[in-house]
Amino acid sequence: MAHPSPVSPDNPWTTLSTREGYSNPWIRVREDQVINPRGGHGIYGVVEYQNRAVGVVPVDDQGYTWLVGQWRYCHDRYEWEIPEGGCPPGEETAECARRELLEETGLHAAQIEPLLMGIQLSNSTTNEVCDIFVARGISQGVPNPDETEKLEVWRLPLSEAIEMALDGRIRDSVSVLALLRLRS
Template sequence: MDQPTSDSIETTNPWTTLSSREGYVNPWIRVREDQVINPSGGRGIYGVVEYKNRAIGVVPVDAEGNTWLVGQWRYSHERYEWEIPEGGCPPGEEPAECARRELLEETGIRAATIEPLLMNLQLSNSTTNEVCDIFVARDLTFGEAEPEETEQLAVKRLPLTEAIQMALDGRIRDSVSVLALLRLATQLRG
C-alpha cells in the first residue's frame, strides 16, 4: 500500500466525538472519556488527560558554563531522578515569569535574563494535551531555595557539558530535561 504524500494528507479532523464524560478531576488534571468514531469509521473510546497548568522547564547557565540540576523522588516512576528545575504554570501567569519563580523556588537562583529555548512542546500527544515551554536562565544571583511542601529536593551544580552527557547516557530520563539539554548541546556545537 502506498503511503500518502504530504500534498495528499487531509489535515482536517478525521475523528467524530459522539459524547464525552468526565471520569476524574483534581486541581491539576481532568480525565475524560470520549465515545468516538475513529478515522476508519469504527466506534470506540478515547481517554484524554487534560492538564490545567502548562509545564515549564528552565536551565540555569552561569558565565563559567555551569548549570544546576534538581534531584527528587518521582512518585509515579518510583525512583529518584535528576532533572532541570521544572514546574506548572497556571492560567494567567506568563511562562517566562513562571520559569523565574520555579528556578527561585527549587534552587534559590534568580535570573536577570530568561530566554526561550523550546516552546509549545507536546509532551505526550497520544493521551494528554500537556504542553511545555523551556527557557534558559542567565546572569544569575544566588539565595535560598523555597521548595513547595510536596518537594524534598537536592540541588547539584555541575558543568553544562556533564549534564548534557547525563542526558545522552540515560542518567537523566525526564523528557523535558533531555530535550532542553540536547537542544543546548546543538547550540554549543554551533
C-alpha cells in the same frame, strides 16, 4: 517518497460524547465516545492538564548549570532534572520559569530566553504542553520548594548534564529535550 502536506487536513475523528471520570486541581481525566478515522465506534481517554508545564536550564558565566534531584512518585525512583513546574492560567510562562527556578534552586536570573516552546509531552494520551527556557545572569538566593518537594540541588558543568541526558542518567523528557537543544 511522499512528503507531508504543509496544509492541515480536516480532523478525521468525530466525538459523540464526553464523560469526566476524575478531576483535581492538576488534571482532569475524560473518556470520549468517538468514531475513529476508519469509521469504527470506540473510546478515547484523555488526561487534560490544568497548568502548562515549564522547564528552565540555568547557565552561569562559567558554563555551569544546576539540576534538581527528587523522588518521582509515579516512577518510584529518584531522578535528576532541570528545574520544572506548572504554570497556571493567567501567568506568563517566562515568569513561571523565573519563579520555579527561584523556588527549587534559590537562583535568580537576569535573563530568561525561550529555548523550546509548545512542546507536546505526549500526543496520544494527554494534552500536556511545555515551554522551556534558558536562564542567564545567575545569582544565588534562597530556595523555597513546595511542601510536596524534597529537593537536592547540584551545580555541575553544562557539558556533564548534557552527557547525562545522552547516556540515560537523565530520563525526564523535558530535561532531555532542553539539554540536547543546548548541545546543538
